Amino acid sequence: MAEAVFAVSAVLILAGAIGVVASRNPVHAALFLVQTLVGVAVLFVLNDAHFLAAVQVVVYAGAIVILFLFVIMLLGVDKAEELRIEPIFGQRPLAAVVGAALAAVLGTVVITGTDVLTGLRRAGGDRALDGDATDIERMGRVLFSDFAFAVEITAALLTVAVVGAVVLTRRASRSDVAASGDA
Amino acid sequence: MDLAGLSTGWYLALSVALFAIGGVGLLVRRNPLVMFMCVELMLNAVNVAFVALGAGLNDVGGQVAVFFVLVVAATEVVIGLALVVAINRRRSGATADDVSLLKG
The missing domain is CATH 1.20.120.1200 (NADH-ubiquinone/plastoquinone oxidoreductase chain 6, subunit NuoJ)
Structure with missing residues (x-):
């Protein structure tokens, strides 16, 4: 299934x-x-x-x-x-080569590393996935204990993004234009 | 854990394929909006790998990482689209190749 x-x-x-x-x-x-x-x-x-x-x-x-x-x-x-038109000569073939190389490198890592990646380390305590808790309960517990500082940084990042989006898309007001015109 | 017969390797293989497709799209396409969509594809490839490895290692840390990736992706899209709007306001119909003002 x-x-x-x-x-x-x-x-x-x-x-x-x-x-x-x-x-x-x-x-x-x-x-x-x-x-x-x-x-x-x-x-x-x-x-x-x-x-x-x-x-x-x-x-x-x-x-x-x-x-x-x-x-x-x-x-x-x-x-x-x-x-159909290519603005840069040879862009498509080069991109295909780079993509194939990327896939080959990552595929090699996966093939050689799977045995190491799975079953090397088993988490215990709050972080284990096989307990009774639901996934959201588990995530909440870990987010606000081990990753509390990262959550705070994320909040700051979101604030910066909102302010940045407003600043970037704002049209210059008339007083701004006058001020820059004088300078 | 419903992973009987379905090893983490399959998820990682799918993740690799998705990441490579996104990377090629990023290199090939010239519309900045479509380039952003290709970045989203690559981020989703990483998310698939995170969740599958988290399930394989029996660790909720994979899911927590995906949570942060989601937040960063959202902010990246907000700022990126704001930049696209700002660029298109100065010169309409600009592709990624036209934005070369910093070229020496």
């Missing part, structure tokens, strides 16, 4: 990823991205990470892709891009 679910979602994920890379229209790319993200959420459920699956759908498929579509519509760049 788990194998079948994995196989179906793996096909969905890879097809969506290829769709993102190959589709000419950015809107289509965003919709293919949703397909990949939902497939990843299914894999999270398969690994008993139910909270992350929910967050994946809500934050990624819900918020981030909507933000992408919003910007696409706002900028009016939803016309199809001509993919």
Whole structure:
């Protein structure tokens, strides 16, 4: 059963990823991205990470892709891009070579390292996944004890991002323009 | 843990494939929005690997790492799209190749 679910979602994920890379229209790319993200959420459920699956759908498929579509519509760049012309000579073959090399290196790491990575270290106590607690309970416990400082930093990061987005997209007001005109 | 017959290696293989596709897309595409989507693909590949390894090692740390990756991805998209909007306001229809003002 788990194998079948994995196989179906793996096909969905890879097809969506290829769709993102190959589709000419950015809107289509965003919709293919949703397909990949939902497939990843299914894999999270398969690994008993139910909270992350929910967050994946809500934050990624819900918020981030909507933000992408919003910007696409706002900028009016939803016309199809001509993919046949290559602005830089040899870009595509080189990119394919780099991608194949990347996959080969990472694949070698996975093949040689799987035995080491799985079963080397088994967590105990709060962090073990096979206790009675639900995954969200376990994550909350670890987040606000071992990773409390990282959570605080994350809060600061979110604040910086919000302020930065406002500053970057703000139109210069009339007084700013006058001030820069004088200088 | 429902991992009978389905080893972590399969998840890692899928993760590698997804990461490579995202990387190639990042190199090939010129629309900055689609390039961001390819970055999201690569981040999701890493998330798959984190969750699968966390399940394999019986450690919730993998899921915690994915949580932080999600937050950082959200902020990265917010700032990146703000930059795209700001660039497009100055010169509409700009691709990644057109933004070469810093070139010597």
